[in-house]
Amino acid sequence: MTAACARLNGFVEEAGSNTIVQGMDTMRTFTTLCCACFAALFLFGCKTTTVTEGEKPVEKEGLSVFGYRFGSPERRDSIKKLHIPRIGNRTREPHLSTEGVNIIISEFTREQTYEVVPTADEADGILHVMINSIDMNSVRYVDRKQNDRLKGLPLEYAIVITADVSMENALNGNTVWSEKNIIGRYSFIADMEFTETRREAIELAMGDLAKEIVQTAVERW
Numbered sequence: 001m002t003a004a005c006a007r008l009n010g011f012v013e014e015a016g017s018n019t020i021v022q023g024m025d026t027m028r029t030f031t032t033l034c035c036a037c038f039a040a041l042f043l044f045g046c047k048t049t050t051v052t053e054g055e056k057p058v059e060k061e062g063l064s065v066f067g068y069r070f071g072s073p074e075r076r077d078s079i080k081k082l083h084i085p086r087i088g089n090r091t092r093e094p095h096l097s098t099e100g101v102n103i104i105i106s107e108f109t110r111e112q113t114y115e116v117v118p119t120a121d122e123a124d125g126i127l128h129v130m131i132n133s134i135d136m137n138s139v140r141y142v143d144r145k146q147n148d149r150l151k152g153l154p155l156e157y158a159i160v161i162t163a164d165v166s167m168e169n170a171l172n173g174n175t176v177w178s179e180k181n182i183i184g185r186y187s188f189i190a191d192m193e194f195t196e197t198r199r200e201a202i203e204l205a206m207g208d209l210a211k212e213i214v215q216t217a218v219e220r221w
Contacts (some may be wrong), residue, residue, distance in 0.1 A: 079125035081116035088130035107210035126168045159205040184209025
């Protein structure tokens with residue numbers, strides 16, 4: 001009986017040892033599979049973000065990203081250098097021709113689609129501007145809640161400048177484009193220095209007109 005019990009205990013211990021070994025082997029196999037799966041996912045994940053040779057989503061000349069182009073537009077005419085002579089003035093506003101041309105030149109220089117040059121001999125194109133009118137209109141009035149005694153008096157004014165603009169091809173004299181009644185405007189509040197404030201408002205309205213002229217010239221392309 002004692003010998004039989006000893007053999008039975010040995011069998012149980014051997015079976016237990018085999019079970020533990022098998023369990024450890026199973027755990028090692030499971031760990032190995034997990035590591036392999038993680039490595040495969042990592043590699044495939046990286047591969048999806050790789051740009052293959054020959055794909056160039058970004059180009060140097062005038063930044064182009066995935067078909068969208070940024071920066072100055074590509075010219076479809078031969079005009080790259082632009083001369084802006086003294087502008088015409090059909091109004092009685094003094095100094096507008098000289099001040100106006102400087103404001104327009106500054107705006108074209110800032111935008112950089114065209115290279116502005118000082119003489120017509122250097123230019124591919126010539127921009128002609130004629131100021132037709134300057135109007136000042138009341139747009140807001142003193143109401144009773146503000147001042148019952150001054151109610152109805154103008155409080156805010158709007159300066160509106162209207163111009164005809166055209167671009168000439170300097171090489172053949174042909175008109176590239178022309179646009180009538182381009183408008184620049186600026187509003188200001190009346191104060192004690194009305195004459196000086198009005199003068200500053202005219203310059204700012206001229207600045208708005210210059211932006212409209214540049215936008216008209218550039219958006220055609």
